Amino acid sequence: MSARRERVIVRRDVEVACVPDGTPAELPAGTLVQITQALGASFTLLVEGQLMRLAGADADAIGKPVPVVPVLAQAKDAEGVRTQAWQTLKTCYDPEIPVDIVELGLVYVCEVLPLDGSDDFRVSIEMTLTAPGCGMGDLLVEEIHEKLLALPRVAQVDLEFVFDPPWDRSRMSEGALLSLGL
Incomplete structure (x- = not known):
């Protein structure tokens, strides 16, 4: 920003x-x-x-250019896909806060699992929102699905919102706290 x-x-x-x-x-x-x-x-x-x-x-x-999405090389294994998934999640932002959803501590789980009979993977995410009932949740889900499905070898994305434990500022990274002056 x-x-x-x-x-x-x-x-x-x-x-x-x-x-x-x-x-x-x-x-x-x-x-x-x-x-x-x-x-x-x-x-x-x-x-x-x-x-x-x-x-x-x-x-x-x-009057701005369309943001460029970097093209990533195909990962060799589940760990490589996991790394790319976390990198990709760091490009998703809360529209009110200039910090990505990973640094905000909204993503609780990001698992990469092989799909049966395929060389592709399923990414399973558990995350929360800064407030239950946040109307931006659907837009975040759409953005996360779109970005993760664009990764090589990712064929399925499952995303579940969880509210236990509830989100609070203690889940934010030190860098996020510093960037927000907290």
């Missing part, structure tokens, strides 16, 4: 999701917005006091 917010004008009508409830909305061309976060594969915009999440695929609507 840059130290200053950048103001831009929306160049075309575009679908966004309101933060934190995830309600879909449309921003019409000509709307003045502030980019508050440009991390991972999405942008967080401030529009008349309301935060909104813009998918990276629609970056052209605010």
